[in-house]
Amino acid sequence: MFQEPDYRENLSLMLSEVLHDIGVNERMVMRRRRHCMLRETMRIIRCRLTDNNVTTYYLGSQSEGTTTKGLDSDLDSLLLNHDCNIIQDWSEWECGKENYLMIQDENTTPGYCFLQLLLSDEPIPATVIPDEHHINDRSGRILLKNTSFNDLIQGAVNHGPSNATQGQHGFCDSDHVLAYPCKSWPQSASGWLERQGIGRWPTQDMKSYAAYTECFVVPTGSKVSEYPELEWRISTSLAERCLILNLNITQIRCYVLLKMILKSLLNPQDEINVSSFMCKTVLLHCIEHTEQSIWKNNNLLTCLTYCLLELHTCVQNDCCSHFIIEENNLMAGQFTSEKKLELSKTITELIQSDGNGLLRINIDDLGQRLQVKLNMVLHGDYNFPTLLEIHQHIMTGGYINIAAGTSHCHKLVLNYFNNKSIMTMKQSVSKLMIFRNNGKRLQQAAFKLLAPFIFTTYGSVLASSSIGENNQVSPEACVWLSAGLNSDISSSRLKLASVFYSTGDMERAELILRHTEQQYYSYPVLPFCNCCRAARPAVSAEFMRVCSEQSENCIKHITAFCVRFIQKEINCVPRELQYEMFRSTQDDMIHRHQLDYWMDWAVVDSLPFLYFLQYKIYRHQQRHQDQQQALSKFIRTIEIDENLSTHRETALNILGQCMEQENKPQQALKCYLLSFQLRARNNAAKFHICKLLSRVLAGQ
Template structure:
C-alpha cells in the first residue's frame, strides 16, 4: 500500500480541509450537480412544451461540481439538434429523417469526422451541390461544411461571440458568460473510440464503460487545427461519457482537478492564456487515475497525487502531446503550445512539483494559500458552504423565473384571452403527461414549472370572470390554488390583488397579513430575472436555510417579482396598469433584445405587498395601518438592495402620495423613478398627468 512521508501527509490533510472549507466536499459537490442537472432538465422540458426537437445539456465545471467561488467558472451548455439522424452504419438510416453519415477514415484527423448528407427516401448519398454549406471532394462525395450550424446559430445569437464551436452570450459586468455549443447527436458510440471500450484496467470499470457506450456521442462544428480539411471536419465529442467519468471520481481526485485549475489560473494563464486548458488537466487526471492503484487517491496523499498529475502534464508539454482519454489519437495540445512559451511553462510546473506544496501557498484564488498557511498553523478558517448553498438556491430560483418569463409569459404577452388560455392549458397538461412518464429530477422539474403555469392560467380565467361578471368562478380559484405556495409571496400577492379589484377588501387584507407573517426580512431574498442587475450580498439567514435544503427552499426563502399579463388586467389595480403601457413610440426603439417583459405589469413582491396594504387599509378606514404600510413602502424602496423594479415601486409610491394630496412629493418620486430607468418608464405618463392636474387646479 502506498504511504506518503509524514510531512507530505500532514500538508495533504490540511489542504484537503481547506478545499472542503471552500466547497469542494461531497455534500456541496452533490448540491452543485443537482442544481445543474435540474436546470438541464427544465431546459429540455420547456423545449418540448413548444414542440422543439432538441435537448439541452449543462456540461463542464458547474455541473461536475469541480469549481469554487474563486474559480468562477462559466456556464457551458450543449444543445443537441435531435431532428437530425447521425449514423455510422447504413443500417441505422431512417426514412423521412434528415440522415447524415459520419465518415471516419484516414483522410480526417483523429477525433474528427466528415459528414455526408443522405437522401430521406432511400439509403443513398446526395450527389449534387445544393448550397454553399456543402462541398464536393475529389472522389465526388458531397460533404457538409462545419459552418452549416454556425451560419444558422449566428442569427440566433446575435451579438454573441464565437469561440471554436461555441457561441458565447457575453454577460454584463458582474455576470458570467454562457457558452452554448450546438451539436448533432449520434446514438452509437464513435468508431474511433471502440478500442477504448476493450482496454483492460481497474478504471474505468466495465459498468462505467458500458454506460459510456450507451451515451453515444455528438459532433460539433469545428475542424482540427492545421488540417487541410479544417472546414469540412467535425469534432467528435464524448462529453456525456466524460461526465459519467467525472461523476465517478472520489473527492480526492476531484480536489486534485480543482487544484490543477487553480494552478492554471494563478501561475500560467496570466502570462500564457491560450496554452494549457482545464480540459487538458481533466484528461491528464483521467490518465493518472487509469494508470495508478485506487488506494493512492486518498486525502492524506493529495499532494502526491497532485504532483503526479503535474508531472504527467509536464511530460505532455515536453512532447507537445496530450492524448484524448477516449480517442488517444486526438492530440489536445496540437497547435496550442508555442516554442516561445513552452520552456517558461515547463519551468513553472517543475517549480510547483519540486516545492513540496510550498508553491500552493501563493495561490490567491479563494484565498487558498492564506487558508493553507492558517491551517498549517492550526488556526481556524471560515467555511463557505452556506454562501455556496445560498448562491445555488438563488441561481435555481432565477433560472425558474427566467424559464417562465422567456418560455411562456413573453410569448403570450399580447395574446387574447382565448389564445392565452389555450397555450397555458396546453403547457400544463403536457407537463402532467411528461411527469407521469418520468421520475427523479425530471418529475421535480415538471412540478416546479407546472404549478406556475397553472396559477397563471387561473388568473387569466379570473380576469375573464371579472370582465364578464365581476365574480370569480370556482374553476379559476382551483387553478390559482395549485401554485400559490411556489414562493413566499408572488402568487398570494396576485390573489390579494385580484380580491382587491373585485372589492373583497376584507379577504384581500387577510391574505396580505398572511404574506407579511411569512415574509421574514432576515431570510427571504427577492428574485427577478426580467433583466440583469447586480444584486448585493445574500442574506445570512437565506444562506443558512439554503445550506440545509435543496430546491425546496425556494418555497419559503424567495420572493419572485409579481407579473401580470395584459389578459390578467382585471386583476390589476389601476395604479399598476400604467406599467403595461410604459413605452412611447420613441421608447420602443431603445428596448433590448430581451425586454419583452416591458409589455407586462411587473413589480417586486415586497413593495407590492406594502402598496396593496396601503390601498386595502385605506378602504377599510384603518388610518394608522395605512400610514405604517406607506412607511414600509418608502423604507423598502430606500433600503432593499435587491429590487429589480425599483422604478415601478417609485411610481406606485408617487401615486400613493397623490392620493394623500402630496403632489410635490409625488413628482419627486416620479423623477427618482426616471433616474432609475430613463426610457420605457411609466413615470413619464405620471409626470404629464400630474403636471396637467396641478395646472388645472390653479
C-alpha cells in the same frame, strides 16, 4: 523543507485537510452537483412544456462539483438542437428532418468530421446549396459550415465553439456551446468501450451507461485543419461527465489542485496555454493506468505528481489523446516551441519541488493554509474564512442560482403562454404533471420548485377570462391559483389577492395581504428578480444561515419573486399597473434587448405591490389610517430596499398614481421623474407625466 521520512504522506494528509476546509469535501461536492443538476432539470422541463426542441445540459466544473470560490469557474452550458439529425449510417436517416451524414476521411482531423447535407424526403445527398451556411467541396458534396451558429446568442463573444456571456455582478460567467446530437455513439469512440486499464476503471457499468448517453457535434475545427470552417468536433461530454461524477474525493481533489496550478503557474494573467479539459483528460488517463488503491488522501501528493509527470510528457510530445476518442490529439497545434519549453520548465520545477511549489498558490489561500498546517507560520497571522463560512457561501450561492434558474424558466414559459390559446396552456400544464407523477427524484424536486409559478399563471389566465365574461372567478381558476400558492413567500399569494381585488372581493384580498405581510417578516426574505441583468442581490447573515441549514425547498420561504402578469391576465391586474403592459413606443422597441419581452407584461416587485394593494383596498373600505400607513410603507420600501433594482421604476409609477389620488400632483410628478431617470426608454412614466401635466393645465 520536510525532513521526516514519511513527509509525503504527512503532506498529503495536510493538503487533503486544506482542500476539505476550502469546500472540496464530499458534502460540498454533492451539494454543488445537485444545485446545478436541479437547474438543468428545470430547463429540460421548460423545453418539454414549450415544445422547444433544444435541450440544455450543464457541463464542466459547476456540474461536476470540481471548483472552489477562488477558481471562479464559468457555467458551461451545452444547447443541443434536435432539429438536425446527424447520422453515421444511412439506416438512421429520418424523413422530414434536416439530415446530415457524418464524414470522416483523409481530409478530416481525427476526432472531427464534415457534415454532408442530405435530402429530407429521401435518403440521398443534396445537390443544391440551400443558403450561405453551406458550401460545395471539391468532391461535389454540400457541407455545413461550422460558422452557421455564429451570433445566435446576443451579447455573447465567440470563443471557439462557445459563446461567452459575462455574468452579472455576483454571478459566474457563462459559456454556451451550441451543438447537434448524433443519432448513435461515434464509431471512432467504439474502441474505448473495449479498452481495459490496469485499475479496471472505468467499470463496465460506467461504459455501458456512457454508451447510451447522447454524443454530439460542436461547431469548431481543429487548429491544424486545412478546412477549419468545415470541421465539426465530435463530443462525448455527457459520457465524460458520467466519469467525473464517479471519481472519489481524492481524485477530485487532485483535479482541483491541477486547475489551481493551471491558473496560478501555467496560465498566468488569463493566458490559455493548457486547458482544464487537458488536465481532466490527463487525470482520467492516470486513473485508468493505475490501481484504484493508490487514490487515497494519504497519497494525494504522489497522485498529483503522477498527473504532472503525465502532463509534462504530453507537453513534451505535443500530444494529449482524448480519453474516449484516442486519435483526437488535444494539443495539436497548441504550443509554439518557446511556449513548450517554458511550460516544460515550469512543470519540471513543480515536480522537483516535492510539494514546495504548492505554497505559491494563493487561490483560496491554499499556500498560506498549508503553511499554517505545517507550522511554518502562526495561524494568528492569517484570517481565513472558516469551513462554516465557506459552507454558507456555497449553499447560499447555490440557492440563489436555483432561484435564478426557476425565475428564468418561469419567464420563458410565460413568453410561450403569452401567444398561445388557453387550450394550449392546458396541454402544457398536463405535460408538467407527468414530472410530478412519473418523474425521477431530481425531476420531482425540480417540479416542486417550478410548477407552482406555472399553476398560478394558468389559474390567473382562467380567472381573467371568467372575470371578463361575468366578473366572477371560475372554480377551475381557484383550484389552480390555490395549487400555486407556495411558489415563494409572496408572489403567487399577491396574484390571488389581485384577482380578488379585481372582482371587488376586498375582504378576501385584504386577508391574503395581511397573512402575506406577516409571513414576509417571519423569515429572512430576499426580494428576487431575474427579468433582466442585475447584480446578485445583497443577502443577510440570517439568510445565509437558513440556506446552510435547510434543503433547497427553503427557497419557498425565504425568497419573494417579482409578480408577473402577461397580457392574458389583464383583467386580474389593477388599472394602475396595466399601463406597464404598454410601456414601449415603436421608437422604444428599437432599444430593447431580444430578452426584454417581459416589458410587454405588467411586472412589479412583491413588497411594493403588497403595500399598493393594501392602500387601494383600505381606500375602498374608507379606512383612512390604515390607508396612510400602507402608503408610508410603500414609500419607505422604494426608498430603502436595495434589491428593487429591476422594477423600481414600476413601483415609482404606481406610487405616483397613488399620489395623484391623494391630490398631491407635485409628489406624483417627482415619482414619475425619478422613474424616468432610472429607465429613460420603455417606461410608462412618460404617459403618466403627459396625463398629469394635461390635468394640471386643464385645472382638474
